[in-house]
Amino acid sequence: MTAIDISEATKRYGNETALEGLDLSVQRGEIYGFLGPNGAGKSTTINLILDFIRPSAGEVQVFGLDAREDSLEIRSRTGILPEGTECYDRLTGRQHVEFAIESKAADDDPNALLERVGIADAAGKKAGGYSKGMAQRLMLATALVDDPDLLILDEPSTGLDPNGAREMRDIIREENERGATVFFSSHVLGQVEAICDRVGILRDGHLIAEDTVEGLRDSMPNQTRLRVQVDRIPADSSAALEALESIDGVSEVSADGTTLVVACEDRAKTAVLRTIEEYDVSVEDFATDESSLEDLFMAYTSNDRTEVTP
Numbered sequence: 001m002t003a004i005d006i007s008e009a010t011k012r013y014g015n016e017t018a019l020e021g022l023d024l025s026v027q028r029g030e031i032y033g034f035l036g037p038n039g040a041g042k043s044t045t046i047n048l049i050l051d052f053i054r055p056s057a058g059e060v061q062v063f064g065l066d067a068r069e070d071s072l073e074i075r076s077r078t079g080i081l082p083e084g085t086e087c088y089d090r091l092t093g094r095q096h097v098e099f100a101i102e103s104k105a106a107d108d109d110p111n112a113l114l115e116r117v118g119i120a121d122a123a124g125k126k127a128g129g130y131s132k133g134m135a136q137r138l139m140l141a142t143a144l145v146d147d148p149d150l151l152i153l154d155e156p157s158t159g160l161d162p163n164g165a166r167e168m169r170d171i172i173r174e175e176n177e178r179g180a181t182v183f184f185s186s187h188v189l190g191q192v193e194a195i196c197d198r199v200g201i202l203r204d205g206h207l208i209a210e211d212t213v214e215g216l217r218d219s220m221p222n223q224t225r226l227r228v229q230v231d232r233i234p235a236d237s238s239a240a241l242e243a244l245e246s247i248d249g250v251s252e253v254s255a256d257g258t259t260l261v262v263a264c265e266d267r268a269k270t271a272v273l274r275t276i277e278e279y280d281v282s283v284e285d286f287a288t289d290e291s292s293l294e295d296l297f298m299a300y301t302s303n304d305r306t307e308v309t310p
């Protein structure tokens with residue numbers, strides 16, 4: 001059963017195309033990480049889901065409801081943490097949460113929500129005096145009102161210190177365990193990697209990859225960084241490096257003393273080790289690093305990579 005179903009959505013602003021034929025679906029109960037560089041169209045997508053803007057073409061459904069026709073019902077079932085929201089300076093934290101509870105005709109305890117996001121001590125203070133991180137926590141508290149079926153979080157860790165970011169992750173997990181579907185956009189790749197079931201990568205208004213983090217790793221060539229410790233530097237070291245570079249599946253070779261670092265596809269590992277030994281040195285140790293999501297993200301979104309086949 002799908003929570004979000006976007007089909008062939010295009011959004012143009014004059015000559016600018018923010019989204020082009022976007023197909024994206026998020027299953028109920030999923031934590032979906034939505035990644036992309038600045039200007040990729042992430043906020044535009046979120047605004048379409050919430051009917052804050054209308055698509056130039058295409059359809060958007062949330063819980064089987066039409067985003068345009070049924071936007072009020074969709075919003076009543078959704079908790080939203082928009083990007084860069086500003087609080088009302090003159091209202092206290094508690095008043096913000098009370099207002100959100102009233103707007104949803106819910107019966108949450110404002111103090112419990114403020115406690116949950118870690119700002120109960122500042123509940124009676126005006127939000128104008130809150131730090132960025134506190135304001136972000138306050139906005140999260142308002143998003144949690146009425147146990148939403150869907151949580152939409154646009155860059156949720158903005159302004160949070162590492163502890164705050166971890167607490168945010170814990171809350172996202174708890175909400176998901178309660179049954180909420182979570183859709184969040186982020187540049188903080190570690191956050192996405194740590195908690196998402198699936199990741200979609202948007203670039204220039206197109207979804208260029210979508211998979212589990214594991215699946216994305218598997219789909220990437222050059223996914224391994226092999227660190228090889230040899231007993232000594234080979235006599236003809238430049239010939240050895242050239243021989244390694246010429247192996248099919250090897251993309252980069254560097255040497256630091258007796259440590260060789262080879263970026264290669266998995267299938268090339270054996271050939272790399274065999275070639276090193278042909279130069280009359282012994283492999284003392286080797287280790288492989290998996291690419292981090294950060295590497296994948298760079299590979300998928302960097303400008304010099306024009307074509308990606310996920």
Ligand SMILES: Nc1ncnc2c1ncn2[C@@H]1O[C@H](COP(=O)(O)OP(=O)(O)OP(=O)(O)O)[C@@H](O)[C@H]1O
Pocket residue numbers: 013016017018036037038039040041042043044045083
């Ligand atoms: N109201 C608007 N009028 C004109 N162009 C817009 C408008 N809103 C967005 N755009 C353009 O649409 C494209 C996508 O913008 P969007 O804000 O959705 O990207 P984003 O992925 O959320 O970026 P960021 O990570 O910087 O928030 C950008 O090129 C942006 O300039």
